[in-house]
Amino acid sequence: MKSLRSDAYALMLFGWAVCCGMSVNDVQAADVRGLFLGDNGHHQPRSRFAELQPVLQQRGVELTYTDKLQDLNPETLGKFDFLVLYANIDRIEDAQAKALLDFVANGKGFVPLHCATYCFRNNDAIVALMGAQFQRHGGGVFRTNIANRTHPIMKGFGGFESWDETYVHHLHNEKNRTVLAYRVDSEGREPWTWVRTHGKGRVFYTAWGHDARTWRNPGFQNLVERGIRWAAGGDPAVAGAFSDGAEFRVTSTKPRTDVKPFDYIDVGAKIPNYTPGKQWGTQDAPLTKMQKPLAPAESAKHFITHEGFRVELFASEPNLGGKPIAMNWDERGRLWVCETYDYPNQLQPEGQGRDRIRICEDTDGDGRADKFTLFADQLSIPTAITHYRGGVIVQDGRQTLFLKDTNGDDKADIRKVLISNWALGDTHGGVSNFQYGLDNWIWAMQGYNFSEPVIQGKKQQGFRMGFFRFRLDAQDPPNVIEIEFVRSTNNNTWGLGQTEEGIVFGSTANRNPSVFMPIANRYYERVLGWSPQGLGTIANTHLFQPVTGKVRQVDHHGGYTAGAGHAIYTARRYPQQWWNRTAFVCGPTGHLVGTFLLNARGADFTSRSPCNLIASDDEWSAPIMAEVGPDGNVWVLDWYNYIVQHNPTPRGFKTGKGNAYESDLRDKKYARIYRVVYGAAKAGGKPTQPLALQHPDVLVASLTDPTMLVRKHAQRLLVERGQQDVVPQLVALIRDPRVDEIGLNVAAIHALQTLDGLGVVSDRGDVFAAVAAALKHPSAGVRRNAVEVLPRDRRSTVAVLASGITRDSDSQVRLAALLALAEMPANAPAGNEIAAVSRQLVTEDRWAMDALTAAAAAHASAFMERMARDCSDADGARNANRWLPTLAIVSEHFARSQPKPEALAGVLLSLSAATPSVSGAVLDGIAKGWQDEHAIQLSAKTESQLVVLLNKLSPSSKAKLIRLASVWGSRALEQYAAEIVKSLLQTAG
Numbered sequence: 007m008k009s010l011r012s013d014a015y016a017l018m019l020f021g022w023a024v025c026c027g028m029s030v031n032d033v034q035a036a037d038v039r040g041l042f043l044g045d046n047g048h049h050q051p052r053s054r055f056a057e058l059q060p061v062l063q064q065r066g067v068e069l070t071y072t073d074k075l076q077d078l079n080p081e082t083l084g085k086f087d088f089l090v091l092y093a094n095i096d097r098i099e100d101a102q103a104k105a106l107l108d109f110v111a112n113g114k115g116f117v118p119l120h121c122a123t124y125c126f127r128n129n130d131a132i133v134a135l136m137g138a139q140f141q142r143h144g145g146g147v148f149r150t151n152i153a154n155r156t157h158p159i160m161k162g163f164g165g166f167e168s169w170d171e172t173y174v175h176h177l178h179n180e181k182n183r184t185v186l187a188y189r190v191d192s193e194g195r196e197p198w199t200w201v202r203t204h205g206k207g208r209v210f211y212t213a214w215g216h217d218a219r220t221w222r223n224p225g226f227q228n229l230v231e232r233g234i235r236w237a238a239g240g241d242p243a244v245a246g247a248f249s250d251g252a253e254f255r256v257t258s259t260k261p262r263t264d265v266k267p268f269d270y271i272d273v274g275a276k277i278p279n280y281t282p283g284k285q286w287g288t289q290d291a292p293l294t295k296m297q298k299p300l301a302p303a304e305s306a307k308h309f310i311t312h313e314g315f316r317v318e319l320f321a322s323e324p325n326l327g328g329k330p331i332a333m334n335w336d337e338r339g340r341l342w343v344c345e346t347y348d349y350p351n352q353l354q355p356e357g358q359g360r361d362r363i364r365i366c367e368d369t370d371g372d373g374r375a376d377k378f379t380l381f382a383d384q385l386s387i388p389t390a391i392t393h394y395r396g397g398v399i400v401q402d403g404r405q406t407l408f409l410k411d412t413n414g415d416d417k418a419d420i421r422k423v424l425i426s427n428w429a430l431g432d433t434h435g436g437v438s439n440f441q442y443g444l445d446n447w448i449w450a451m452q453g454y455n456f457s458e459p460v461i462q463g464k465k466q467q468g469f470r471m472g473f474f475r476f477r478l479d480a481q482d483p484p485n486v487i488e489i490e491f492v493r494s495t496n497n498n499t500w501g502l503g504q505t506e507e508g509i510v511f512g513s514t515a516n517r518n519p520s521v522f523m524p525i526a527n528r529y530y531e532r533v534l535g536w537s538p539q540g541l542g543t544i545a546n547t548h549l550f551q552p553v554t555g556k557v558r559q560v561d562h563h564g565g566y567t568a569g570a571g572h573a574i575y576t577a578r579r580y581p582q583q584w585w586n587r588t589a590f591v592c593g594p595t596g597h598l599v600g601t602f603l604l605n606a607r608g609a610d611f612t613s614r615s616p617c618n619l620i621a622s623d624d625e626w627s628a629p630i631m632a633e634v635g636p637d638g639n640v641w642v643l644d645w646y647n648y649i650v651q652h653n654p655t656p657r658g659f660k661t662g663k664g665n666a667y668e669s670d671l672r673d674k675k676y677a678r679i680y681r682v683v684y685g686a687a688k689a690g691g692k693p694t695q696p697l698a699l700q701h702p703d704v705l706v707a708s709l710t711d712p713t714m715l716v717r718k719h720a721q722r723l724l725v726e727r728g729q730q731d732v733v734p735q736l737v738a739l740i741r742d743p744r745v746d747e748i749g750l751n752v753a754a755i756h757a758l759q760t761l762d763g764l765g766v767v768s769d770r771g772d773v774f775a776a777v778a779a780a781l782k783h784p785s786a787g788v789r790r791n792a793v794e795v796l797p798r799d800r801r802s803t804v805a806v807l808a809s810g811i812t813r814d815s816d817s818q819v820r821l822a823a824l825l826a827l828a829e830m831p832a833n834a835p836a837g838n839e840i841a842a843v844s845r846q847l848v849t850e851d852r853w854a855m856d857a858l859t860a861a862a863a864a865h866a867s868a869f870m871e872r873m874a875r876d877c878s879d880a881d882g883a884r885n886a887n888r889w890l891p892t893l894a895i896v897s898e899h900f901a902r903s904q905p906k907p908e909a910l911a912g913v914l915l916s917l918s919a920a921t922p923s924v925s926g927a928v929l930d931g932i933a934k935g936w937q938d939e940h941a942i943q944l945s946a947k948t949e950s951q952l953v954v955l956l957n958k959l960s961p962s963s964k965a966k967l968i969r970l971a972s973v974w975g976s977r978a979l980e981q982y983a984a985e986i987v988k989s990l991l992q993t994a995g
Contacts, residue, residue, distance in 0.1 A: 046073060053846060089109065114238070120214060164250065167252050168607070169220070268297050326366075344363055361386055367379070406428070434664075437452055471514075472541075495514050501591060515568055550596045557596050610853055697716075705727075737773060741779070743784050802826070821854060961986060
């Protein structure tokens, strides 16, 4: 695995070579050497080279950069094995064209990439050499179809997916050309990657490569290396096999033939019949025929899953005493189930409900619950449960409770209200999905009810519809000491998932089955004058894939309209293609649990649903929760109810107190819990000794367990234990450089978060040093968690900058590093580094942009000064222009923060060297954010600098500067005011 140190070193060498004027004449001997011809155009070849060169350097391919067209001469080209062209150069001189044609014809390689096919349009021979000419493009996320898997370049290459421009070519030269891959869309099949021969030489072209989203993609890097090696006369197999895992291959099981026919009953006009239409809530005549419910064992036969998987019943009625609405497991592996009778329309006063929490235990290890214990009752609509300090945290209607057994009889003796005043006017718009997070907070989701929760008598910020988390103290029973609304979604929310490195996802009920939580609200709120937006879907479609046509829905027909859950597969029992990248979203109206495949796209994600995990043609089956259990299998709560829809209220029906329509067909007694088991073993596993009773060495060892649920219990118990005797063992786990098959070191990740939970990262120098060293760990997941647990102080700023983690090869690590800097004290080197990093980021990568903006605002003075100074060269000016919106936000924040005179003077001085567009953006922000009552005294030097700056501005920016100078009490620009007004009037006229 490549090291961050070598990447940083390679980038440093490249920067030194460019800055010091290293030319192609300085090339040293290498096995495979190539010249990379770029320009100063909008595709930013220098930046793209810097992303590719270090990777290929470690692979034995040496690249030398030039933007001098005159290097296309026989003497220079003769030093290389191949030429890469990535530029927008319209003309080529005849002598240069001949040099290139001869270079290839004599047996060398030519590798034009992406925009290269729009170069040298004045020379037909060069256009023919490349194989086609660019004509037009759109853009989007896609993957290509491999057309020739037997070609040496494509053997072992599985393809990849990325956002890129959707090139269309014309002037195709099919002579000696072999198309390796096509881009296919509604317009047809477009040749995308091809090879040609020319004399003794070879040409490789791919249309991939608009910006960093593709150039940083390992699939693109592998493809280009393959193409280079083939074009240079070598073996593409040296590049190694590649698969991005986006190909997800399963074979569904066939419907069973040993099932009984469905029986039906005529219930009269009691079944609402919503039909697809332009107007929401369109209804047809009610249905009258209802399928009768099936026995649990019979219903289980109706699930379709995949070869190697099977659906096993764990528990059902009559052992369960109500509809199962939420579940979780304790550290002993026992399942705790929230049962409800009151949902949806019979919410009861606190302490008078009919709902319960039941412990379901498999005592003999046969995979079936055989012991059922009533832990708590008198609840009403308990929608979430998680374990904490020997008890459970439960969402009970309008309040969050802590329940605990103190005498060992598995009956709750303590009942304490942790949070009150949750709104529940609509009972399916409340709180759900309590989960113990990697960060030692409790994470959850809030539906579309607007709540203003109360903690220890104090009303908190109101919020609705999105992610939130809360933190508790170490008392027994505990108190909630902080609650944070993390981020808004775009509709009613009932799904939450966390990957093994701590990346957070969720789902909403309607048309948004998969949503990524990239940046918390608090980072936006720290930037004065800035605010976040709600999160939309990352899924490529909201549609689901039922196995029966008997699907009744209210709206969003054919898709997720009651979506619930977004658990990530965080275990190792299923095949590797499932690990840490598949999410399970329940679609109860479609009788299924959908599987969503998560794919990183820069700092963002996309998802698609290649298959279901399970799906049934039993009309009563209604999965509402799917989570990974302690055995590494997925467990499913089946609501098992013929009536699933909540609202709107159909014609002829009444709206109940919970805002759901009343129906006597709503079942209250059927309940099923299934395990979706992979592999031959029948047993659910022998009962284990409670982790809570284990020696701390065993708890530390449990941080290596293949199932994240077990690891989180071990982490939580170590944190709750509160002792530092395990610190040396935890540090040893962090220092372990090993990674697993998917690049993770899960034990190191949990060790970092355990140390943070114990509060020793900032207090102990040896621990801080170990965490700082983990910023260079081979696993991106470890690096991400290391930067997250660093204290937000100057020591950490130094560590972050020294590690180079802001330029990490992994987008999520870079995101975390920038967000960490956003919470650290203002620091000039940090501001300079953030400005430098801006050159490498893709402005289309919205979350990377937002993270950089948040970080830049925290170090505003240094960031703005560096961005202004960097405008002195063409690349710097082009980069700064890409970031004008960020400069405006940062400068507004700077002004609202009431800067000191010396800070303002530094910014104004730097603007004198900036381009008018950059100066204008900064002044716009300062003018927007400056408060008139903020008095400031400018020095004589600063006042004279105002005059210098004024002469470099556009008329509109001059007017803003004159107004600001007046607010600052300066009279240096008064004499220019009349002139500026006249100029503006002339412009307007």
